[in-house]
Amino acid sequence: MRKPRVRFVVIVLVGLSLVLASWACGSRGPGSAPEHTAPTHGRSATPTVAPMLTPEQRQTSQIAYVSSDGNLWVIRDDGSGVRRLTSDGGNTSPRWSPDGRWIAFLHREPASGEILVLMNSDGSNRTRVSESFPGFPFPDQSAELSNVRWSADGCTLYVHIAPGPVSMHPIHAVPLCGGTAADASFAHFFDVRSDGVFARAVAGAVSPIG
Amino acid sequence: MNPSAVHGAYGPVPWSPDGTRLALKTASEIQILDAGGRIISALSPPGLDGPSDSLDQALDWSPDGQSLVYETANGLKILTVATGKAKSLVEGSQPDWTR
Numbered sequence: 001m002r003k004p005r006v007r008f009v010v011i012v013l014v015g016l017s018l019v020l021a022s023w024a025c026g027s028r029g030p031g032s033a034p035e036h037t038a039p040t041h042g043r044s045a046t047p048t049v050a051p052m053l054t055p056e057q058r059q060t061s062q063i064a065y066v067s068s069d070g071n072l073w074v075i076r077d078d079g080s081g082v083r084r085l086t087s088d089g090g091n092t093s094p095r096w097s098p099d100g101r102w103i104a105f106l107h108r109e110p111a112s113g114e115i116l117v118l119m120n121s122d123g124s125n126r127t128r129v130s131e132s133f134p135g136f137p138f139p140d141q142s143a144e145l146s147n148v149r150w151s152a153d154g155c156t157l158y159v160h161i162a163p164g165p166v167s168m169h170p171i172h173a174v175p176l177c178g179g180t181a182a183d184a185s186f187a188h189f190f191d192v193r194s195d196g197v198f199a200r201a202v203a204g205a206v207s208p209i210g
Numbered sequence: 211m212n213p214s215a216v217h218g219a220y221g222p223v224p225w226s227p228d229g230t231r232l233a234l235k236t237a238s239e240i241q242i243l244d245a246g247g248r249i250i251s252a253l254s255p256p257g258l259d260g261p262s263d264s265l266d267q268a269l270d271w272s273p274d275g276q277s278l279v280y281e282t283a284n285g286l287k288i289l290t291v292a293t294g295k296a297k298s299l300v301e302g303s304q305p306d307w308t309r
Contacts, residue, residue: 061272063279065286065302075300077272077279077288077307082300096308147222189266191224191232199223199232199247 064094064103072105072123085123095148096121104129104148104157114145116159116174129157129174152194160190221266226275227309233278235269240280240289255289255296257282270307279305 062074062081070089075082090108097104100121107117116129149158155177162170171190189201221235223243231250232243238258242251257280269280278289285301 062308064306065300066304067302073302079299093304094306096306098309100308189222193225193229195229199225201221201223
């Protein structure tokens with residue numbers, strides 16, 4: 001009769017030890033899940049340390065690209081998940097929106113020249129931006145569009161237009177959340193940081209400017 | 211801010227996701243610049259020995275800022291910035307990685 005009682009006491013003591021050890025370590029202890037800095041994905045107002053991808057983000061991380069027949073595809077960085085998004089050809093410059101829900105790209109049509117297009121990331125709901133926003137200086141068959149970029153809040157699309165109106169810079173800002181398209185800056189190759197700072201390649205030099 | 215000391219460069223200049231670095235492709239290198247446009251490293255992965263008109267081929271950062279996808283005459287490659295090693299991904303051009 002004594003052995004079962006001793007065994008019970010030992011089990012209780014071991015259990016209490018585990019509970020106390022867990023309490024002493026707290027939520028940040030070595031046995032708990034590590035805390036991750038929330039990924040910024042270019043959305044923060046100021047530069048931060050390099051974000052870490054969560055497993056979910058690593059799973060959803062995708063690369064959009066153009067095939068030799070002018071169609072848009074997506075693929076994961078490990079080569080899996082290949083999907084075709086368009087089948088009409090003539091598509092270039094795919095660019096993911098900051099939240100990954102949209103892809104902006106350029107499409108060349110024989111009748112109207114090159115146009116700026118938005119679609120869902122699964123290829124549905126194509127919208128012709130060029131004809132949807134007042135102030136956008138298109139369509140114009142002679143114009144060439146390139147280098148599509150998003151603002152960090154997803155409310156502005158920047159695109160390089162050449163040749164554009166003489167009085168305007170070649171980079172145009174298209175306000176997707178309301179407003180009128182306007183010229184933004186100059187350069188052929190550029191990118192826009194989350195805080196609005198442009199990086200431009202001009203005349204063989206790179207210059208970040210506000 | 212003054213232009214960088216990068217001369218002869220003319221191509222895409224994507225910001226890293228954290229906004230502290232820029233990437234730039236030259237005829238033979240992928241250069242990593244700081245936010246002021248100064249070169250902090252130069253990598254020579256395979257596929258960058260094409261003609262000068264290939265300078266406008268696209269490149270883009272991975273969401274964690276540790277890799278770059280870049281375009282070559284033989285398709286897309288992924289470069290690990292810390293090691294300088296690259297692997298082939300798929301035939302295609304104009305890559306853009308989710309933010």
